[in-house]
Amino acid sequence: MKYQRILITGGCGFVGSSIALYIKKSYPNIKIICLDNFIRKGSKLQVQRLKNADIEVIEGDVRFYDHLKKITADLLIDCSAEPSVSAGLDGSSKYLVETNLVGSFNCLEWAKENKAALLFLSTSRVYSIEQLEKIPFTEGETRFEWMNNNLAKDRTQQGITKNFSTQGPISLYGATKLSSEHLVLEYSRMYDIPAIINRFGVIAGPWQMGKVDQGFIALWVARHYFNRSLSYNGYGGLGKQVRDFLHIDDICSLILKQVNQLENYRGETFQVGGGRNNSTSLLELTKLCEEISQNKIEFQKVENTHSNDIRILLLDSEIVKKEFHWKVEKNIYHLVKDVYQWILTNEDMVREIFCG
Ligand SMILES: NC(=O)c1ccc[n+]([C@@H]2O[C@H](COP(=O)([O-])OP(=O)(O)OC[C@H]3O[C@@H](n4cnc5c(N)ncnc54)[C@H](O)[C@@H]3O)[C@@H](O)[C@H]2O)c1
Known part of the structure; x- marks a missing residue:
């Protein structure tokens, strides 16, 4: 492993903490620093298990360059974000933009200053809502399904490809991520910063503090466990909308492969999703x-569909699989079982998160 000090921003969130622990387990001698401002409910619960694994935790905020300035490392994995696609709908756009866009800019400035490499976590929500909603679909007994009779360069049987349109409204969340992607690419090329951008579909697994607007798979399992109600929102309240997903273990195995080859990349973007095979x-x-x-x-049943909603979202991930010799190992059954087992083992700790 080339990198000996790794800074993970948002390192006490679901993805950041999972990556930190995974890398530390594979390379115990590497120094890992997790920076987080603990805005996400439940992120504080990660602190002890990170410290137990000899990972340093620093309270700090990516909106303020000063909070990053004193930290030194040779790789930054940016997992800090307001990750909800509904963020801003209540009128509070400032935090979202400052964290997701100004925060990315601060991370890039820091990477430039430290001559560090960067791995950026983006999202499948960078794609055009209007164009996604125009894809012809059928309604089956348990799900909506894209029709496969007019596949093209921007769509395969597994899902959309990177050629799919990013034009038009994509949500404020999507816009902050797409803008950050552009910055990552330019900084990477101009200042020779090794960098990879991953556009992820839904990621889920143990230690995800799921809520209605983000992390629905963990929330679903928890509400069944704690016997609390849920709602089907949008598309007639039928519950037939579809997403692809990946288990956090599969994400971590890919990230580690990418970290080990990061020197060869300058802002290349990959789609990373479960595709039709791993969807629900x-x-x-x-x-x-x-x-x-x-x-x-x-x-x-909430019948009304929100303007940011998407009926079906599936990503074709063949390119990233080939590029990094990476395979998806876990399906929906593993995922739900693992989340259930995590909640069972930590019932008292997580009750407030999912039911409070
Ligand atoms: N989980 C998914 O399904 C998914 C899918 C696609 C992309 N992503 C991206 O992956 C990354 C990680 O997402 P996650 O699921 O772990 O979310 P998360 O909310 O669990 O983690 C994000 C962490 O960032 C912290 N944070 C927020 N604002 C901050 C700030 N200004 N300064 C410092 N820390 C701050 C939060 O406290 C939290 O601990 C995000 O960039 C997200 O957009 C996630």
């Missing part, structure tokens, strides 16, 4: 949660 509708997820928890909960 809300209804299908409910069925599996019922099976694993042996419990049925109440569901409300």
Whole structure:
């Protein structure tokens, strides 16, 4: 491993903490520093387990360059974000833009200053909502399904490719991420900063503090476990909307491969999602949660669809698989079982997060 000191911003969040622990387990002698401002409910719960693994935790905020300035490292993995696609809908756009865009800019300035490499976590929400909603679909018993009769360069049977349109409205969250991607690319090329950008679909797994607007798979499992109700929002309240997903263990194995080859990249962008093979509708997820928890909960139906909603979102990830000789190992059954087991083991600790 080339890098001996790694800074993970948002390092006490779900993805950041999981990556920190995974890298530390593989390379115990590497110094890892997790910086977080603890705005996400539950992020403080990660501190002890990070410290137990000999990972340093620093309270700090990427909106302020001063908070990064004194830290030295040779790789930055940027996992700090307001990660909700609904962020800003309540009128509070300032925090979102300052964290997701100014924060990325500060991370890039810091990387330039420290001659450090950078791994940036982006999202499948950079794609055009209007164009996604225009893809012809059918309605099956448990899910909506894209029709496969007019596949083109921007869509395969597994999902959309990187050629898919990013034009038009994509949500404020998507816009801050797409703008950051542009900055990462330019900084990387201009200042010779090794960098990779990953556009992730849904990521889920143990230690995700899921809430209604972000982290729905963990939330679904938890609400079944704690016997609390949920709602199907949008698209007639049928629960048939579809997302692809990846287990956090699969994400970590890819990140480690990328870190080991990062020197060869200058801002290349990869799509990383489960595709059609690893996808679920809300209804299908409910069925599996019922099976694993042996419990049925109440569901409300909210028929109205929000302007940021997307009926189906699936990514084709063939390129990243080939490039890094990476395979997806875990399916929805592993995922729901692992999250269930985590909640069972940590019931008292997480009750407030999911039910409070
Ligand atoms: N989880 C997913 O499904 C998913 C999918 C696609 C992309 N991503 C991206 O992956 C990254 C990690 O997401 P996550 O699921 O771990 O979210 P998370 O909310 O669990 O983690 C983000 C962490 O960043 C911290 N944070 C927020 N604002 C900060 C600031 N100004 N300064 C310092 N720390 C701050 C939060 O306290 C939290 O601990 C994000 O960039 C997100 O956009 C996540």
